[in-house]
Amino acid sequence: MTLSALIRQAHRWISMAFTATVVANFVWMIFQAPPAWVTYSPLPPLFLLLFSGLYLFVLPYAAKSRAKKAG
Numbered sequence: 001m002t003l004s005a006l007i008r009q010a011h012r013w014i015s016m017a018f019t020a021t022v023v024a025n026f027v028w029m030i031f032q033a034p035p036a037w038v039t040y041s042p043l044p045p046l047f048l049l050l051f052s053g054l055y056l057f058v059l060p061y062a063a064k065s066r067a068k069k070a071g
Contacts, residue, residue, distance in 0.1 A: 004059060011052040018045035 021042040028034040 004056075007052050009018055011049065011056060012050045013047050014052065018042055018049055021045060 025034060025038055025042060028038050
């Protein structure tokens, strides 16, 4: 498995964790005001999604650049 495939798979799993924390946050808000740790729980997966998403966004441009240099 290449690094790109590993990061892509991790990005998918992290997105599910992020979605679950956001849903839990809203469910908690229905019943009472959530504590700070619940409110900020989506942030760690969000930052991981940011970095992995930026990597996946730049990947095709880097491949074009490498192909252009080789060709």
